[in-house]
Amino acid sequence: MSLTLDDVKRIAHLARIEVGGSEVEGYLAQLSSILGLVEEMQAVNTDGIEPMAHAQDVVLRLREDVVSETNRRDAYQAVAPQVEAGLYLVPKVIE
């Protein structure tokens, strides 16, 4: 499975990472070599094996549907890049 320059651009877009024109070739080489390493997996027959997501087969806990957090909006927004009147500011989304 080898990647193309267009694949790298598509992956970068999906990951929302801007990749400059001069960087694409470098990522192509590196990502291809990592995928080459990973290719070894395909040689093993895994028919009938259950995928393992977690080391311990624990069931997710449920809790009472009650408020457990206190309001710390000011503290949390103090570390935000841009806030106003308790709201996070981002560039205009809808014209």
Add this chain to the structure above:
Amino acid sequence: MLNASLKELSRLLAEKKISSVELTQTFLHRIDVLNPGLNAFITLDTEKSLAQARAADALIAAGNATPLSGIPIAQKDIFCAQGWLSTCGSKMLSNFVSPYDAHVIEQFDRAGAVNLGKTNMDEFAMGSSNETSFFGQVKNPWDVSAVPGGSSGGSATAVAARLAPAATGTDTGGSIRQPAALTGITGIKPTYGTVSRYGMIAFASSLDQAGPMAKSAEDCALLLNVMAGFDSRDSTSLERDKEDYARDLNLPLKGLKIGLPREYFAEGLSPDVAKAVEAALAEYRRLGAETVEISLPNTRLSIPVYYVLAPAEASSNLSRYDGVRYGYRAPEYGGLGDMYQKTRAQGFGTEVKRRIMIGTYVLSAGYYDAYYIKAQKLRRLIAQDFEQAFKQCDVIMGPTSPTTAFKLGEKSDDPVSMYLSDIYTIAVNLAGLPGMSVPCGFGDNGLPVGLQIVGNYFAEAKMLNVAHQYQMATDWHQRMPQGI
């Protein structure tokens, strides 16, 4: 004092031979002198540390001390600590002063320990050499032209250079054990789910696990006593009774069955590392243990499986860094999409971007089954290897890393060769088992070698016993780098 165990320090504090303020100042002074050359710490805050030390002295004076009260502990910068810069080694969080404490930080606070500072690390814990940090390389105190290992390289160097009596680390694919091995200290990654991940900045959530890094197994036991325990804020935290990890330290090793995986002593293992590990195994036989050959046939697959699963989880976890709620935001951008793309392009380093992109690819439509599900199936085979192996032995031993510390820059341009250096540690994370590294000698270049000890689920007390008995019979763990 620099080589004193936590138990000795605790006794000196209890007997008022020294105060926590004096102890903290001693280490802060050493950091002042030595850290500029080693770069083990990202953030120091003398005022905060000393305020905690004063509070600890009051606690001790009032007779309310716990075994770690008043002892300064270096915290890996992956743990959020309220009021402290908490960067995870990334430009993305280089301005992030955490508004809350991680569970691990809370536990140390409750025990009356002192936060000595935040240690350097590979960016978002992605690396095996501590060269991917936004805050610069960490140097190995045994040879400042060599890497300390990673990702917990700052913590490892801090303990090895005696800049801190002990430190915390996290281990997703070997990030406690490998740097412990490369700097000649002791570290343990407990069973997945033992230490809460709340407030520990996420890399690969199904693999990430925190643990102590210290000078000895006994110290690690005391630290793990504080770190471990159920926490409802981590959905994978295990509901188990509190245990005393130091309870079995003094049991004799007669009859202990040590499994030696033939795959861990095969091609790729440096002869000087093999020699030091063989000598450690001979010492174990003298202590009454017997060794049996075992097989972990899927060891080779652990690297490909890991480099699908960990990047997949990372690509999901790191999607939160979008320049909206915290952390870095690009100074100039057009629309919202452009803001995301520029923020992430500028805020993440190269290795992190590579892994996010690999993860994005293996999770994308059309490739999910071939990569992600395939890797999860192989993960089960790897875990089953250990299940079979533990029918024949009590613990598994082998080298932690195939070589001693490599040179700074030696592997930094070749991600695949860097990944291969984790061959002996990764499978343990995939299986969720506890693993530790104990210093067991030196290689041809005079750099430390680590012996890895892997236990069955929840066998931490047994592993610490096995390591402690070895450390009672040897002095590798007490060796310090020259000139330090």
